[in-house]
Amino acid sequence: MPPLVIAVPKGRILSEALPLLARAGIRPEASFSDENSRALRFATDDPAIALIRVRAFDVATFVAHGAAQLGIVGSDVLAEFDYSELYAPVDLGIGHCRLSIAEPVEMAAADDPRGWSHVRVATKYPHLTHAHFARRGVQAECVKLNGAMELAPTLGLAPRIVDLVSSGRTLKENGLVEVERIMEVTSRLVVNRAAMKTRPDVVPLVEAFRRAAAPATPSDAAVAA
Missing domain, CATH: 3.40.190.10 (Periplasmic binding protein-like II)
Incomplete structure (x- = not known):
């Protein structure tokens, strides 16, 4: 064998x-x-x-x-x-980590996820992302990336990202903040x-x-x- x-x-x-x-x-x-x-x-x-x-x-x-x-x-x-x-x-x-939605700090200061109806996000998790937003009745447009997710909002590719978060340091260093948690991992x-x-x-x-x-x-x- x-x-x-x-x-x-x-x-x-x-x-x-x-x-x-x-x-x-x-x-x-x-x-x-x-x-x-x-x-x-x-x-x-x-x-x-x-x-x-x-x-x-x-x-x-x-x-x-x-x-x-x-x-x-x-x-x-x-x-x-x-x-x-x-x-x-x-x-x-x-x-141990979590799959979360993040956006720029200045955007989050005036944003309320409960009011979302359509979102554009960069992620390597299009299936999970679509499913999460569908459960909330939100239309999600996903831009598929395999890495460097945090650059997407800065360069105008997508205003939000869905990615794994552990300590949150990478988000902070790129001017992003978690606004919603999708799942624990x-x-x-x-x-x-x-x-x-x-x-x-x-x-x-x-x-x-x-x-x-x-x-x-x-x-x-x-x-x-």
Whole structure:
């Protein structure tokens, strides 16, 4: 049987995911931490498990289409793509942030979201954005961007943005402020549904992640001490 492939996201979430992987018994080869490496697939200390490192938005696609059997991905991505082939059995409790609407500070000072009837927003979440505004009866025109969202209001591309917010520092440094929150976001373990049924090694790995993500109890702390 070929190794199970776990897709992990590049960027901020990866640093939070590595300790969790270790608690689940998965430790990548040394080259995984080499910043000069261009490799995308890596062995682990378990020959039955391999890792691929891809863009966060691509994790769901790799797992949904069976190129990877498991993955770590934000609930924002799951909601945006809504792949029926994905099962998300474990909230990993990492990657906490929120998907929010933001606009320039001076605009927000005189703006009331309750009065919106039509909005133009820049976002990489057009599906979630349309759905959110549709529930409120607001017509949304989405300009699809994959990055540098905060430039859109400054350069006249769109007066508002929908993007992930963590500390809010990036918004502040670009003269923007949150005016509405769409959803809270955490990272989830996702599994390909077909692999869950056909590969007996998937369920034990899911349970290992479930244990790794479980909050520590006082008895756990005593053992660790």
